[in-house]
Amino acid sequence: MLLEKFYIVGGKKLTGTVTIAGAKNAALAILPAALLADSPCVIDNLPYIDDVIVLADILAEVGANVTLSKNGRAVVDGRPVSRYKAPHDMVKRLRASYYLLGVLLAKFGKAEIPFPGGCEIGARPIDQHIKGFEALGAKVDIEHGIIKARAEKLVGNEIYLDVVSVGATINIMLAAVKAEGPTIIVNAAKEPHVVDVANFLNSMGANVKGAGTDTIRIKGVEKLNGCEYTIIPDQIEAGTFMIAAAATGGDVVVSGVIPKHLESITAKLLEMGEEVIEGDDYVRVRGIAKPRRVNIKTLPYPGFPTDLQQPMTVLCSIAKGTSVIHESLFDHRFRHVEELRRMGANIKVEDRVAICEGVDFLTGAPVTATDLRAGAALIIAGLIAHGVTVIDNIHFIDRGYEKIEQKLMKLGADIRRLNDGESLLKVVSSNNTIG
Numbered sequence: 325m326l327l328e329k330f331y332i333v334g335g336k337k338l339t340g341t342v343t344i345a346g347a348k349n350a351a352l353a354i355l356p357a358a359l360l361a362d363s364p365c366v367i368d369n370l371p372y373i374d375d376v377i378v379l380a381d382i383l384a385e386v387g388a389n390v391t392l393s394k395n396g397r398a399v400v401d402g403r404p405v406s407r408y409k410a411p412h413d414m415v416k417r418l419r420a421s422y423y424l425l426g427v428l429l430a431k432f433g434k435a436e437i438p439f440p441g442g443c444e445i446g447a448r449p450i451d452q453h454i455k456g457f458e459a460l461g462a463k464v465d466i467e468h469g470i471i472k473a474r475a476e477k478l479v480g481n482e483i484y485l486d487v488v489s490v491g492a493t494i495n496i497m498l499a500a501v502k503a504e505g506p507t508i509i510v511n512a513a514k515e516p517h518v519v520d521v522a523n524f525l526n527s528m529g530a531n532v533k534g535a536g537t538d539t540i541r542i543k544g545v546e547k548l549n550g551c552e553y554t555i556i557p558d559q560i561e562a563g564t565f566m567i568a569a570a571a572t573g574g575d576v577v578v579s580g581v582i583p584k585h586l587e588s589i590t591a592k593l594l595e596m597g598e599e600v601i602e603g604d605d606y607v608r609v610r611g612i613a614k615p616r617r618v619n620i621k622t623l624p625y626p627g628f629p630t631d632l633q634q635p636m637t638v639l640c641s642i643a644k645g646t647s648v649i650h651e652s653l654f655d656h657r658f659r660h661v662e663e664l665r666r667m668g669a670n671i672k673v674e675d676r677v678a679i680c681e682g683v684d685f686l687t688g689a690p691v692t693a694t695d696l697r698a699g700a701a702l703i704i705a706g707l708i709a710h711g712v713t714v715i716d717n718i719h720f721i722d723r724g725y726e727k728i729e730q731k732l733m734k735l736g737a738d739i740r741r742l743n744d745g746e747s748l749l750k751v752v753s754s755n756n757t758i759g
């Protein structure tokens with residue numbers, strides 16, 4: 325792994341237009357779902373990010389023919405897939421590898437996948453996925469860190485999810501599309517990418533109804549065909565740029581989005597006094613110098629997304645007054661706060677609540693990205709801070725954001741990627757600026 329860093333000189337207002345890539349969390353389910361088809365699938369608008377690249381490698385490892393282009397197109401042919409086990413070292417690198425359980429179970433009636441990896445943001449159980457597979461008739465055992473699922477035959481059933489889980493909802497859909505008879509998922513997640521995965525499955529010939537509501541009904545079909553499909557834009561990447569535009573007091577058109585998916589972010593920005601103008605496929609954010617305080621509670625869609633809690637903390641850190649941020653989904657999603665404190669933020673964390681007293685400004689500092697969205701938050705902090713911020717562990721950020729520094733540079737940010745071993749002093753002297 326390259327030890328790259330981001331070097332940011334803060335203080336530039338972001339202006340211009342940024343185009344949003346395809347949704348990471350849709351892509352990570354749709355790619356493995358393509359293995360269920362009896363002919364190749366062509367998938368467009370995939371984000372070219374590390375998680376997608378690793379997942380494509382995992383699919384190839386189980387035998388699929390996968391071509392992935394930098395222009396966002398993948399062709400996946402699942403016909404040659406012969407293995408129902410995935411390699412531990414790859415699976416550990418990404419949370420979404422759990423979707424192989426649902427897919428391989430549906431394809432072969434058996435799957436063996438090590439416990440998935442992903443960001444360390446708290447306990448991330450998969451009991452609801454397992455409950456779903458068992459309800460469909462699978463026997464699931466956990467041995468030596470490997471989840472082993474087997475079924476003579478999958479038969480549809482009614483499954484009530486105890487918690488609203490994106491991962492469990494999608495995984496059960498994947499396992500149920502070819503099961504015998506109807507499946508009903510009650511208390512399903514309603515995220516836009518759940519709907520996108522259902523639309524993709526239906527394009528392959530599945531019968532999935534109700535995605536986007538809390539009850540999803542699936543009628544099992546015998547056969548799924550290849551199809552061409554375009555992934556929806558990434559709600560979280562769009563939200564990240566909206567928050568960055570607001571925080572820098574900039575004026576940015578975030579384009580190629582579905583504004584409806586961004587309503588919770590738009591609502592909070594408006595509450596803080598920022599200007600947000602919605603178009604058909606864009607939102608324009610014009611930031612103000614001193615936003616108002618706000619309260620935020622993360623919730624499943626259409627509530628405020630947990631993935632944007634960390635970027636939003638940065639905006640609250642320079643708002644007027646005290647903001648209260650309640651993280652209701654994950655236990656350890658405030659690890660960015662300690663880094664923000666190094667930059668002068670005044671934030672206290674008690675359990676799952678951050679109390680954020682706005683300060684006049686942040687100051688640049690060396691900081692560490694502890695997970696993907698913490699990394700995004702630190703970039704925004706670096707953009708607004710006085711002086712230089714150097715972020716390390718940026719491989720976390722590359723997992724989920726496509727060309728983020730190039731997109732920010734186009735908007736006028738002073739950010740660059742320091743390659744492994746590149747001298748910081750050299751960059752500083754060529755910029756002739758520090759502190």
Ligand code: UD1
Pocket residue numbers: 349352419420447448449450451452453454487488489490491492513630631652653654
């Ligand atoms: C997915 C996203 C992640 C996002 C999260 C919430 C992917 C690859 N990751 O993660 O970026 O932050 O949704 O939008 O799509 N839970 C259980 N048992 C389960 C499953 C979940 O108790 O079997 C709990 C979790 O601990 C969490 C809540 O349910 O508190 C929601 O988790 P879930 O929606 O499943 O998130 P992930 O699929 O892990």
